[in-house]
Amino acid sequence: MATKILVIDDDLNICDLLRMYFENEGYEVKTANDGEEGLNAFKTFEPDLVLLDLMLPKKDGNQVCREIREISSKPIIMLTAKSEVFDKVLGLELGADDFIVKPFETKELSARVKAVLRRCNSHDNKSEFVVVKYDNIEISLEKYELKLKGKSVDIPPKELELIFFLASNCDRVFTRDQLLDKVWGFDYLGDSRTVDVHVKRLREKIEGVSDKWTLRTVWGVGYKFELLHD
Numbered sequence: 001m002a003t004k005i006l007v008i009d010d011d012l013n014i015c016d017l018l019r020m021y022f023e024n025e026g027y028e029v030k031t032a033n034d035g036e037e038g039l040n041a042f043k044t045f046e047p048d049l050v051l052l053d054l055m056l057p058k059k060d061g062n063q064v065c066r067e068i069r070e071i072s073s074k075p076i077i078m079l080t081a082k083s084e085v086f087d088k089v090l091g092l093e094l095g096a097d098d099f100i101v102k103p104f105e106t107k108e109l110s111a112r113v114k115a116v117l118r119r120c121n122s123h124d125n126k127s128e129f130v131v132v133k134y135d136n137i138e139i140s141l142e143k144y145e146l147k148l149k150g151k152s153v154d155i156p157p158k159e160l161e162l163i164f165f166l167a168s169n170c171d172r173v174f175t176r177d178q179l180l181d182k183v184w185g186f187d188y189l190g191d192s193r194t195v196d197v198h199v200k201r202l203r204e205k206i207e208g209v210s211d212k213w214t215l216r217t218v219w220g221v222g223y224k225f226e227l228l229h230d
Contacts, residue, residue, distance in 0.1 A: 002028040003117065006047035008038030008064065009079060010056055014102075018051065021106045022113075035059025039067055047074060049117060051109075052096070054080035065094045075116045079104075114181060132167045134227070135212035139164045148209050155205065158183065162198050163206075166215065166225035175222040199223055 005027050007018045015031040022029045030045045032038040034057040042050065050068065054061035065076055075097040097116050100109055130142040138147040141164050146155045162183050166174070174182070176195040184194070203215055216226045 002026060003049070004028045004030070004045060004047040005049050005051060005113070006038070006041055006045055007031045007051045008033075008035070008041070008056065008061070009051070009053035010034060011053070014053075014079075017106070018109075021110070025110060033057075035061070035064045038064050042068055042072070049074060049113060050076045051113075052076050052078050054078055062094055065096055069094065077109075077112055077116060118182075132164060134167065134170075134210070136210040137167070137206065137213070139167055146205075148206065153205055156201075159198050159202055159205075162195075163202055163215070163225070166223065170213070170225045170227055173218045173221050173224045179222065195223070 003026075005018075005022050007015050007029060009015050009018075009031070010033050012033065015033065019029045019031055030041055030047070032041040036058045038050075038052070038056070039059070052061045052064060056064065059067075061078055061080070065078065068074070068076060077098045077100060078096045079100055079102060081102045098112050100112055130140065132139045136149045139145075139160065140147075141161070144157060144160055146153045146160055146163070162179065165179070165183055179195045199215065199217075206215065211228065213225065213227050216224055218224060
């Protein structure tokens with residue numbers, strides 16, 4: 001199910017631009033052009049994240065943020081043409097999760113969206129595994145430890161985070177860009193070859209450990225931790 005973004009901005013051009021951009025990135029997007037319409041859309045659309053302009057007709061962004069916070073903890077990124085520190089502090093005190101000043105690059109906004117969603121999801125999911133176990137392998141994110149056939153193996157942190165992420169989402173294929181985003185973070189200034197190098201090093205460590213699973217290359221797509229069935 002696609003992640004849903006609600007854009008509340010009285011600039012129709014910005015709404016159209018953001019809708020097209022985020023839809024192309026795989027999000028479901030709804031737009032609203034004033035504060036009251038935005039609040040109604042929030043209640044009916046039930047977005048996963050709100051992009052909220054500060055200067056809005058009928059109800060301004062601060063009021064909309066305040067009213068959303070009375071009923072929901074969904075993340076809010078405020079958009080504004082103002083750069084005064086006061087505006088940022090007020091927005092954050094009202095419950096906004098981030099702030100970006102117009103004009104902005106859509107790539108930067110996209111990176112902020114991903115970072116905020118990732119942060120919120122990690123808070124929501126903190127009760128999920130910190131240890132993943134399969135045949136002859138145990139990966140502890142809490143201890144940053146990899147055990148193969150019961151013995152600890154030296155492993156760099158990023159390799160461990162990569163195998164932990166893939167094993168936590170077994171049988172699901174991830175592209176190199178998705179892995180860069182999920183494991184390295186949006187601000188990592190690397191390229192997809194970084195993922196290939198880490199996968200190669202991981203395979204050297206886990207080769208022959210088990211015939212119940214494998215770290216598989218899906219040609220033309222990416223990688224997955226695959227459970228093997230008889």
